[in-house]
Amino acid sequence: MVVLDWPMSRDYFYSLFLSQDLEPKFAYKAQSLGMVRGLVGNGFGYSLFNSPLASNLALDGTELKAIPLKDKLRPLRMGIAKVGQLRLTPAAQAFVQMLKTQTTELTDAVFTDKRFHKALD
Numbered sequence: 001m002v003v004l005d006w007p008m009s010r011d012y013f014y015s016l017f018l019s020q021d022l023e024p025k026f027a028y029k030a031q032s033l034g035m036v037r038g039l040v041g042n043g044f045g046y047s048l049f050n051s052p053l054a055s056n057l058a059l060d061g062t063e064l065k066a067i068p069l070k071d072k073l074r075p076l077r078m079g080i081a082k083v084g085q086l087r088l089t090p091a092a093q094a095f096v097q098m099l100k101t102q103t104t105e106l107t108d109a110v111f112t113d114k115r116f117h118k119a120l121d
Contacts, residue, residue, distance in 0.1 A: 002039045002047040005029035008076075013048050016073050034059045050076045078103065 003010055003026045010029075017024040027045050030036045040047050041062030049066075056064050080096055082088065088096065 001026050002028045002030060002036050002045045004033060004036050004047070005031055009050070012050065012076050016048070019074060020071065037064060038062070040064060 001024050003013060003024075014024060028039050030039060036047050037058040038060055039045065041058030041060065041064050048069075053064060053066050056066070058064055080099065082092075
């Protein structure tokens with residue numbers, strides 16, 4: 001397996017294997033999505049992504065194929081942190097709203113089973 005070696009991503013993907021009583025074998029660790037895609041595209045292994053591929057091509061033009069997982073697995077949790085006593089500026093409020101909208105649209109496009117989608121409010 002080619003793993004994206006970012007702390008939260010690595011731990012999340014590792015937990016998916018453990019939840020199925022499997023032990024992953026990380027053959028390669030990469031620090032960037034482009035490197036993961038390149039390694040997979042050139043036959044060095046497979047990888048897991050928790051978001052849809054924007055393109056089915058690696059940066060060098062090799063083709064990638066997305067294969068959805070069949071099991072119902074724990075989704076990655078995302079959040080927005082802010083200081084509770086402070087009000088957000090209009091720009092910050094607009095940014096948070098844009099994140100909510102984009103996340104909802106992306107989630108709806110990928111997860112048709114609504115159990116994987118939680119309201120963001």
